[in-house]
Amino acid sequence: MGSEQGDGAKFRQFVSFRIDGYLMGIDIHRVREVNMLLDITPVQHAPEFVRGLINLRGQTVLVFDMGVLMGGQSRILTDDSHNIILKADDVGLLVDHIGEVVAVEEDEIEALPANMDRQTANYADSIVKLEDELMTIVSVEKVLGQSKSKPAKE
């Protein structure tokens, strides 16, 4: 899991995943694990982006629906669906498809362009240009801050 690659600490590694086809990444250091515990217990009256609770080896973990966080539809569970469990807060993110761990040179990580839409700015903090695709990097802080900014669903 270390970011050592080749010539030192210049690399950062991201767990990549997809939401509605978009490639996203999350810093591997913020991820506890990735799993397929999709037996999610919904929590009534919780904010919209809360998909529910899962049992992660005896701990309850709150799963956020990454799709809703991004302003889209709630995720449809498929054989590809995964939870990315964050190290912080006992929170997981439900995503459509989990990809590889992508090592990126730090220089390649760019701040969000100024013209980025506000919705994206709500959950992302930077962007990486890969060979043939852009990868949006999710900000764990922004995601965890969601419950404070978004009003509860009545």
Place this chain on the structure above:
Amino acid sequence: MADTGAIDLSEGVGSEFVAEIRDDLELLEPDLLAMEDEQSNVDAELINRAFRSIHSIKGGAGFCGFKDLGMLSHSMENVLMRIRDGRLHIASEIVDALLSGLDKLKLMIEALDTGDPVSFEDEIRAFERILEQKENIDQPDKDQPVKDQPDKNQPCKNQSDKDQPDNEPMGKPHGEPGGPSHDVEMSSDKGMAVLITPEDSFFRSRSFQVKKDDVKAALSEGKFIYAVHFDLERDFIKPKKGPADIYIDVENTGDILFFDLERNTTLEQLKDHSLGVHLVVATILDSEFLSEVLELPGDEICLFDASALSLAASESSFDSVSEASAAPSKSPSDLLSAPDSSLDTLSDLASETVSKGSSGGAISDSQTSDPGSLDPPRGQDNEGVDRGETDFPQQKADQPGIVQKKTGVEVKKTVETIRVNVDLITRLMNFAGELVLSRNQLRPLIEAYARENADLNSVMQDLDMVTSEIQEDIMQIRMQPVGKLLSRFKRIIRDTARQLSKKISYTIEGEGVELDRTVLEGLSNPMTHLMRNAVDHGIETPEQRSGNNKPETGIISVKAFHEGGNVHINISDDGMGIDPEKICSKAVEKGVISKRFAEKMTHKEKIDLIFSPGFSTSETITDVSGRGVGMDVVRTNIEKLRGHIDMDSIPGQGTTVQMIIPLTLAIVSALIVGVDRFRFAIPQVNVSEVVFLSAADLKKNLEKVGGSDVIRLRERLLPVIRLRNLLDIDSFYIDEKTGQKEFDRRKTLVDRRDSSSDSFSRDYPEEKQEKQEKQEKEEKRSNINDRRQTDEGGMYIVVVKVGFNRFGLCVESLFDNEEIVVKPLSDHMKSCRCFSGATILGDGNVIMILDASGMANHANLRFAVVNSEDQRRKIQEAQRGRKLLEGRNVIVFSNAENEFFAIPLSRMVRLEKITPDLVHRVGSLKYMAYQDISISIFNLEDFIPVNPCRSDLEALYVIIPRGMSVKSGIIVSNIIETMEVFQIIKKDSNTPPGVEGTAFVDNRLVQFLDMEKIVKMMEDRIVS
């Protein structure tokens, strides 16, 4: 004057000492209070213990370099020393000073972190005064003056060492005469220890020789070691038992370390040369229980002190014992010389004793096969006076926390303890909880394979057992005796009582009952409030009390006990009690309840009003209580602990508050219920009962009161909430395939229409029922896919308790009770008011835990409305078959003389006084000017067959009824009064239309008008 240069608290050692100082402070307070209670005949043990506490505080302070702490504790020590030496009599003032010193010490400890200075000059001066006061009475004081507190590194040690030889035979390491005593000697060879029972016990000073290893083993298992005596006549001959039987009896309770006889000795042999049998047993039972099990009188069982034992059993103990015992008297060292002698010597001694036929009872040395079973009593001359002075547990006085508070003859039980971080225990406990759950999940899986491999079963059973025990033990770690909390109140009560010049004695029962520490902490505040209340409002002043033929000293007693898996704590006082009427009128005044409602309340309900929010009856806001936060806060706090509080009172005799508290918060027993495909847990403490209502019952019993659904359950109205609606289960449904949330609009419509019909004032049961049925149908339709709903279409109604209110929670299915581990909700779920947490079931599924008060709030349940409606129904019920005007305010008036009528005030808009000349007649109709328009007015005799209105009146009254499409009025001759009537209205075949019935009100026959009909008749008349 913060202590600077003190050792860094972040270092382990420093904080350890601070923690110990804290413990000592905690120990000191109850002792000081007890000293005050007993005043002159105070137990010497008590003073000594207090002295030791302050002494080790001083020691700790000196070690850590806390100069202020050291100085103040030194002053306190000086005072205590005088008291101990009998040179100072305990008086309340002295205790006051000591207590305030204690408070300052506490402050100082708290201030260590912040570095804030704590001034303590006042206290020091107070102590000086106390010491000076008695200077002339007492002999010259050899103690160093208070002021010259040295700031050497170890001032305290030097100080106390200097004191000891002169002033006291017992410094910190010693016991005192008369206290419980229990001696342990050991012979240094052969790994044997000699246990000697106290002189003042049944056994006299009898010694038993046991294997050190046995003692060590027993102690490490937390067992107690007792000497036990069986009487020949009582225990052998009467029940026809042989020594073997006795041996087995005892062995069932624990390990026998020493036995007088050989197991196979016959009864006959025994009879020949002995009056009884002695043995030493190591067992986990406490002495009371042991005496019950063995059917022996309590005094024939003697507990050896554990710390003394551990000392005896430890390798290096020999030296330390002799050293520690040296100071008080010579005798311990004499005694200790005995162990030096070989076993032979001991057995010689033993036989010598036998030949003397002395006190200890018979010994059958001839039959001892094992040297360990020898019974070598000490020579009589060695013991006696000195014995009591060797208080071994105190040898470790530098280790606070091992000194227990209990006084009395019973020997102290001292258990070794370590300090553990609470977080660690919490984590450990969570893991244990998970272990239990994993075990539960594993069990069914294993069972599938167990048929093929039988070994799995036994493995599973082992795992089962170990898991349960781990869980139990870990829970046990968090348990703390409630006495710790209860004794804290002693101080509060004392101070408050003194402040108010009241005399109060405080008794505690069941201090050994244990509660989870979080629960204990949570109880502290509400109980403090209750105690203050009891002192302030409960107990009367001594003058009042003696005036009421009560003893001057009031009693506040607390009793804790286990019942039904919960801990009950009852606080009762013998004070003036609560006057329900006073409470009631206050509640009316504050608008908590309506006057009408108040009149129908029972005694108990009135007292319960005290728990209403914003309620405080204290006439004046005193310093002690009545700061606006009232009993409702207490109740909320208790309910947070999933507990329950109740109060009852007999005016003039006292008040009792009963609290029912769950043992622990982490694991609760919960009822699992289901709605749709979801399951939820409701903590058992909140569940009062579960009823099943078939669809037909539901239809019959469900109605609306004050906007909520209610059902009648055993003649009681119960607001009901459908969990399905409450949680918007339908709107919440996420399609598994599409991931879309589906909304059922039809359902919402039904809801909307339903809530619009608020028919509290008048009930049309038929109509209601129809509506209900309709709703029922709608519901059915929308629930058509609901497989879990019971076949009959009925519902389970879980009757949920919220405080002393109840509501019914309609659920569709019921599952088992489960023990669940509560997982708190994260911040992201703050909006979920209906849940108090989540849990993982045995099958691994996560479910939510429902929060009773949260649900009630979310559903906007108005208990007061339902309760008052309930009251109304009850009265109605009591007069079944007859109709009652339910306490409505009516206006009573007359038309013709001595013919009286009444209409409800609510049915009229206005009452006008007019003169006859204002009435204008147009044909058969009469008009009058009213608010710039002319309205038609009628006489009662126009509609109903009554005598006509008198025409010779100077003034008339016009009643304008409410609810008329065209304004008009009724002329009446005289208004008698407005009043509230409860009378039953009789109606018979002679009652004309327009009249509801008649009743006698204040000796008048009053006809109650049916305004509904009269308004209609009036409107008809106007239109035509």
